[in-house]
Amino acid sequence: MGSITHQEIKGEFFKSKIGIAGIAILGILIFTSIIVVVVTPVDTFKEWNNPGKWISYPKVAIPVWINLFLSEKIPEHKILDTPNVNYDVSGDISSTSHQFGINFDYDDFPNDFIYEFSAKYSGTPLLQMDVIRPDGIRLKLLSTSMPHSDSNSIHSERVFSTDDTIRKNLYLQSNKFLFSLSNLSSEDIIFSKTEKHEPLKGNYIFLINMYNNNSENQIQESRLIIGGKAFGIMGTDELRRDLAVGLLWGTPLALFIGLVVAIASVLMGLLYGVYAGYRGKKTDEVMMRFNDVIYALPALPFLIILSVTISNSIFVMVGFLMLFGWVGIAKVARSMSLQIKTRGYVEAANMMGQKDSKIVLRHILPQLLPYAFASIAISVPAAITTEAGLSFLGLGDPSFPTWGQILHDANTYGAAARGLWWWIMPPGIMIAITGLAFVFIGNALDAIVNPKLKR
């Protein structure tokens, strides 16, 4: 080696197919992480463990696209927050009406529905909730007076489908249905055919009216959630978190961990090994014995001890991973520099009285650069999987949603036993894809650095 120039490496690299594939995957990953980092500021990472942010999402919902492969469509979880708003004033009484249209085209009943609103009013307005079904039947759901207030105050409320008044109101209209409504929940009644208990497909309109005698009163925020069993591209987990968000946030984190650890430990190892090899004799002996000591430490147990006793912050963890990463590279770098230092130009530089540091940095290190790039690429996946493993054991940084963290949660909530494949598969596949990208690049570089392996 050493006789290969950088142009040649570049040329050779882009000739190998897996090298290009690796670069392409890496490019996509970097692109995603840049978008994620730009679109969502770092602070929102911390929202991952804040249950309040995820409250309107469904529990363990299957990804939506699964419906494409099923003949019986699973109801999607829908969050409707843009109602059609109408104001109407007739005499003394003014009304605000919010309409939510929903196209219900599934073969199962929704889980529940929740209406969230906040209204600004004075007096005692009347809140009415109706639903117009695709078959034209209009069901009265709720008719209730809101708490009295003298001044213009803001009132927020959530109306749940489990509300007893809704159930009672529906029982009162049981003559519209040909079967017994007892023991059925309100969403099962609303979305059912009249002749038998099967989901009725079509367009439903949820009408929410607020009647009062004060035209300034209005509903400010209004949101209707139809609770389904499918949500988002990647589904949700037990804690209602959108897994797509977690997976996206995991990308920059994994790249950060992998790249920082790999680059730093390869640099450390290179400098250490080259220096030891170049100085030789006593220095070499001492430095290599120290290297052996670290080499003999069992890495994973020590990482666990360190993260339990010192800190499990992601940045400290990166440091720990570096501590164990440089050892093998230092060994190889040393043996390489032993070879290089016998070359004429190094000896010439030495005789000309150049400083040691300059010889190492100027004349020996550049020769090792191709090897360094290859080993950076190869050690990235190791760093990512080790971090994922630690997170999987529950020793990761809880404030960042890494892929290992998601898998850890999946394991604690028994995702495998419950068949929640969308919770287990994607994080692992992401880890593997990221690893693969670097392994591809590393292999392509390796084939150039060690031409013996080619053919």
Added chain:
Amino acid sequence: MITLLITIALVGSNMDNILKQGVVFQVRSEITENPAIAESFSSVDEFESFVQTQIEQRIKTLGLDEPWYSPQRIGFTMYKILFLDFGHATFLTSDSGSSDVKEIILEKLPRTVLLFTTATIIISIIGIFLGALSGSKVGSIIDRITSSFAIISSSFPVWWIGMLMIFLFSFVYQIFPARATPLIPSSDPNYIVSLLYHMTLPLITIVMIGFGSWAYLVRNFIVGIMQEDFIIAKKTMGINQKKIIYTHALKNAAPPIITILALSLSGSLGGAIITEAVFDWPGMGRLYFEAITVMDLPVIIGATYILTVFFLISIFVADLLYGYFDPRVRTG
């Protein structure tokens, strides 16, 4: 030794705190159980000072008044460890209920050896043959499949594949049990059968992930050796391909292969932590993890010691074997 020192340094102070708190708790609970003691004091201060002296006395008898880094305590611990006397575990017990660290480790170690050593041996056998096969036919379909399988499998974490395997084979197709711990007591004659049955799923997983990279390594050695002059000479002499590979090429590839085998055998003992956690395999890895999470110092030290000793022994053995297989490194 240095490994141990670092371990003690890392967990020592925490351990002392836990032990001290344990003593405080012990004293307090003794008093609450025995209200007569509390009633015999007239003021709260007097009571508090009594409790304090009690605590201090006990700490002194346990030797906790000196910090963990005092030469006396470290020296004493080291001396005991040299003779495999790890003392008693603070929290963990073996399945038979003993809290002697040596017994706990002796109970768990064979299980880890059983699972991971079997796996490593299977992996290496498959790996060597597949590697030799694909190394002799570079560019063939087998070679391509092996190489790409190696690359792909090396980037999957074993424990994730483990989760998938549990999902597939324990819940979707109920062939194997999800938890790897046998339910039958160890005295039962069917215990071995049950243990082996429970072992199948982890074993398959480990082998599946492991053999690809092995085959790839062996392949690369063989490819290197097949370009050597003496092999080409043999080829021109007309010795058949199979014989060349299995007698001459593999023999020359043996030294690095044996080094890797020795290292992966010993590494399998410690690297098993996560895999054992996934499959709930009651071996060393899980013991280690449990010990660290509850900060059970004697167990941590004992397990680290055993793992490091195994590691060093295998490096040593690998060196010896290296000299045996590769006469070039012999000196004098």
